[in-house]
Amino acid sequence: MTDSQQESTVGRRTLSRRHLLLGGAAAGVGAAVAVGVDLVQRSGGETGLPAPEFYPTGNDTEPFYGTHQSGVMTSPQAHVTLIAYDLLPGTSREGVERMLRLLTDDAAKLTLGSAALADTEPELAVVPARLTVTVGFGPELVKRVNPAALPEWLTPLPAFNRDSLADEWSGGDLLIQVGSDDPLTVSHTVRMLSKDLRAFATRRWAQSGFRRALSSESPGTTMRNLFGQVDGTVNPAADTEDFDTVVWQGDGAGWMAGGTSFVLRRIAMNLDTWDKLDRSGREQAMGRNLKNGAPLTGTKEHDEPDFEAKTSLGFPVISDISHVRRARSENTHERIFRRGYNYDEAIGDGHDSNAGLLFISFQANPTTQFVPLQKRLDELDLMNEWITHIGSVVVAIPPGCTEGGFIGETLFR
């Protein structure tokens, strides 16, 4: 390894390059000086034009330690894999602690772009690309550690009439959400964590999802699902009081203070029958237009829908049984934070698609915030014609931890 390569590695590990270029606080004087020198050196090139700029975003990192776990408020990465595990019968409270310490150590190292301990492919660890590892507990894990600490809401969702749930997409004692803008990083991280979990648990299922690739569109653009719809317009903004209220558990929540709940609904979308529907039918079903996701009574995505507006014939512009209308509650407590992904997988016989949505939501209390909402949609929603819920998961996302601690430590106190 040459000196310059070595220095480059040091630079990468120490500071996120994007932070350096934005003149972030972390970079300080050294970076500003370096940028200045670099520009001076470059300005006298043959053409006199600045060189095209290329900055690998793979070195960007998200924090691991903190009040909350990353991967909730984190701006969604392009790729996600969710894995659920069932604890082995012999994994006791003490075993769960050992397992969580290993997971924490792996996750802390990998999110920084460092190999995990005993990582057999350390070269795959050096591109974190905003890697986050989020750990969630099913009821069984909480019971193994401290049965008295089981939150009332930590239970499978009630059965909804239209549910067609498969075991292979539902449940689990331990859930791990691995997100990154680089799918190779996701794969390596899942592999590393899986090896460390072998002694404690067996894998129950794995589900992967994707959004637009990094930098394909402006940051903050609302996701599109595979029906072509803008999906997730009504969402509390990160780092706001509203987000805190909707998502995080408060100080009174005991070991869960600073944590949240995670709901996953695997929603199969029938692209074949959706194809038969014309554009205006699609927009009526949703209550929003397809062009930019604006409500049918508005022009911009974030315009408030006007449910009172009537057509010249006296019908509501936004149908009373459209998705937007049915999802809206008069009770402002019944709100959630969505962070979903698309899936598109191997095709089964007789179909041209096996695609859908990993509907993922975070909310302080799934029973009082998510369930009423889903109950209304289950009862009546034009979109139900083309979608089927085939998987369901609820886990507790414990708060974050500080260096030296481990995710879930508050459950052991």
Add this chain to the structure above:
Amino acid sequence: MYTRSLTLTALVAAGLLALSGCSSTPTPVETTAVAADALTVSDAWIKASDTGMTGAFGELNNSSATDITVVAASSDAAATVELHEVITGDDGNSLMQQKEGGFVVPAEGTHALEPGADHLMFMELTDKLEPGQTVSITLELSDGSTVKIEAPVKQYAGANESYAPGHGEPTDGSDSSMDNESTEH
């Protein structure tokens, strides 16, 4: 294109080094210096095992201007801990044996302990080592000073080298490799 970012990073790294250089005063090496003060171990870990023997790994870092030699190691987790190296035997297979003269960590340098190379060999484990446990290991240096480290136990499929003939073969007739799997029961 790529050159630019490399240049930038290199400069930044150089800047940081220069800054850190300003803030610390070089310490002259004295003959009375204790080697243990200059030796740290990073990323230490030990392979999970139910019984018998296992290996421990990590990176030894020497911050002093003098070479440091690790001459022995011990742990409550094993009856004995040996310093091992892995060599290629006459038949081309990898074999492990005790390392003559111990592990030399060069001045201001590092020495890696890793599967398939130099490592700490735990013999006759006192109890099974389960994933996620922490094991204390004491390294003894050539000047008699000691360094204590904590190593988490990790499940690991590799590090299955066999013994070179006449080197540390178990006397109880058990498998002489480090291929031990540990699972919760």
